[in-house]
Amino acid sequence: MIIDGTDLIMGRLATFVAKKSLLGEEVNVVNCEKVLITGTKKNIFAGYVRRMQMGIPTKGPFLQRAPDKIVKRAIRGMLPVKQEKGEKAYKRIRCYKGIPESFKGEKIETVQTANISKIPNLKYMSVGEISRLISGRQ
Secondary structure, three states: OEEEOOOEEHHHHHHHHHHHHHOOOOEEEEOHHHOEEEOOHHHHHHHHHHHHHOOEOOOEOOOOOOHHHHHHHHHHOOOOOOOHHHHHHHHOEEEOOOOOHHHOOOOOEOOHHHEHHHOOOOOEEEHHHHHHHOOOOO
């Protein structure tokens, strides 16, 4: 299953992908830089800055800065990765920036329940913008 992350809310996308993966499906998420996080720019950025300043720089916790890895980490939070079934489900998930050449001719789906157009009057920010702000690669 290939899912296009354009204009999808990250938490809702993550729960959908986690459920499909736990059921045994291989899930690929493309266009991770266009996935959206709801909230004001100030609050979202403050949360990421707080997480970056936690711990010791040599020992962690380490915050991922690439858009595809931010989305994959959110999906990991929805899985029971300390159990064998969660670990296997996590290995069935792949996240990509943009659309790879190998997926060009295949059917790409979207998750209608996670679309931002369903929820009016929300403030949001894309994962690509967040990645740029926390000085990650785009």
